Amino acid sequence: MEYYAALGYRAPSATRLSTGASVQAPHGDASADALELPPLGLEDLGALRERFLRAPDEVLTRVRDGVGGPVSEGALVHALQDLEQALREPEAALQAMRQPPFQARASVSLPPDFAFPLMTREIPIDPVRTRFEPVADLRGWLLFSGRAWLHGGWSRAAFRRHDDARHASRFRYTLREPGPGRPVEVALFGGFGTGEYPARYVARQLIMRGERLEYAVHLGGVYYAGRQGEFDAHVAEPLEPLLPVTTLMTLNAGAEMRSGGTPFYRYLDERRGASRAKQVQEGSYFCLASERFQLIGVDTAYFEPGRHQEPGLLGWLESVLEEGRRRGATNILLSHDAPYRYGAPRPTGLLEDLRALVVDRALVDLWFWGASPHGALFDRGAALPFLGGSLGHAGLPVPVTAPGLSSPAPVRFLESRSRFPEWTGVRPELGNNGYGSLLLQGDGTLGLQLLDWRGNVRCTAVLAREGDGPLTYQHLQEAEPEA
Structure with a gap:
């Protein structure tokens, strides 16, 4: 889980899981797996890789639509290989993220005189960050959206309609x-x-x-x-x-x-x-x-x-x-x-x-x-x-x-x-x-x-x-x- 967190995973708080939710969960189950999409694990990663081998165009289309940008077949293959190794050896993957090669883009820095009226230290600006970028953060997209691309989404909450008697406003x-x-x-x-x-x-x-x-x-x-x-x-x-x-x-x-x-x-x-x-x-x-x-x-x-x-x-x-x-x-x-x-x-x-x-x-x-x-x-x-x-x-x-x-x-x-x-x-x-x-x-x-x-x-x-x-x-x- 530390590797997931390092790449941007946001888990529900323990308080939320212990108190449940006002929203009706699928099948009445208030567990984390029922309430939201879990990150990709080794088993699902293998299934995603197998589907990619059988239907590469279908998987590439889902990935491109999901990340909102162009992803090449080679980039997806490389990301799948990297993720498999990282999930098998998460400690080594974490260590590699801290090494200079991973931080090579640190040379990209803002000039000392860069400023604007709303700028504040409370919101630091790090131009090196690549989170959510279609290719640079493909590992993150695969880990945290991959199950949806594999299974077509997650169990849905009950839809709320304007004509339900509980909603006098009619929305x-x-x-x-x-x-x-x-x-x-x-x-x-x-x-x-x-x-x-x-x-x-x-x-x-x-x-x-x-x-x-x-x-x-x-x-x-x-x-x-x-x-x-x-x-x-x-x-x-x-x-x-x-x-x-x-x-x-x-x-x-x-x-x-x-x-x-x-x-x-x-x-x-x-x-x-x-x-x-x-x-x-x-x-x-x-x-x-x-x-x-x-x-x-x-x-x-x-x-x-x-x-x-x-x-x-x-x-x-x-x-x-x-x-x-x-x-x-x-x-x-x-x-x-x-x-x-x-x-x-x-x-x-x-x-x-x-x-x-x-x-x-x-x-x-x-x-x-x-x-x-x-x-x-x-x-x-x-x-x-x-x-x-x-x-x-x-x-x-x-x-x-x-x-x-x-x-x-x-x-x-x-x-x-x-x-x-x-x-x-x-x-x-x-x-x-x-x-x-x-x-x-x-x-x-x-x-x-x-x-x-x-x-x-x-x-x-x-x-x-x-x-x-x-x-x-x-x-x-x-x-x-x-x-």
Whole structure:
């Protein structure tokens, strides 16, 4: 277990295991194995290797989808071999991790004069760390997600539905009505659940907004596999100071479902506990509604990864979208998975699932998602009658996004900077992390900013309607190049 911990394993606390959970565990079993995905052991590693030998394309596809990046066949073979040796001789593996060859990248260091206003010793910045990177941390991904790739996930918690008699809210909650001089601020961020320093600095920015930040939505992504220890360390702890003043909502994602969703639901229950009046979320989908605006979060992970086909959920979504349209509200859809992706020529299956609502009937004005790990804003296209935003870059390490790639919708802004300023010469291959801030105004307009993990404003936009027309970008300005 020490080897697992050295590579990033977060075990559930002894207190949690002894007290059980408010969430119904599979088969009524409150053991750690029932509540979340265990790490890969030697037996499962052998089974994964055998499956790779029989069906290499299938396993490679699962691994690439899981880590969110390109993994070569050779890299996977090498990682499997390394892991087998490490699991057979964990003490030797631990010792090797402490040796100079493993620390060779320590020469990558920040210049002494690197600083920014929010920088603090409480969140140390270590550019050498490669945790969660697709290839450099392939061992970690295999150890802590491998069982899900081998078995197709873990035993699932019971799904919570809006029409259950226990949920009088029907998963619909009040969004404060913005007034003159009193806009409503909503932070939107995805891929946050890593515990790494970019995510911690995003959390620091949200916390420093204090009571001005009335709502925050995590668009999903708790890594490696949505375990309880990962929720505790990567989400609950850094966002705890928000809870007394900010209504926090969280979406379900494929990573969370690797542990069956039990830690996800437990976190919802814990947020509502301790007399926290602002914490209202009961299920994995929701609608926050005022007279002028609706924020509608959907679950694109529980029933099928990246899809939304369950009839009961489609009916609920249709009803809230129609209600918003009837009163002239702006419908803002929030999901983990994306309707389309920058760099991909065609829309996703999720868009096909929702085509009747968002394309044929144009019931959605603005759609933000968290599965694409880069910041981007999109205009409507010929067959895409809504504005779009990719905000999945709060915590995961991703390669720099190259401009000029194909896109199903016109690109209005693309985060193409590196994580560190160019002048530092540090990790130029890593893309910039950040999040979005949405301002809902009393006159029905929306202000939107994309900020990076250091607090730099990367893009500012104003969205509004002209008469009864669609929501459009009235103004959009990208920040000047960083000095």
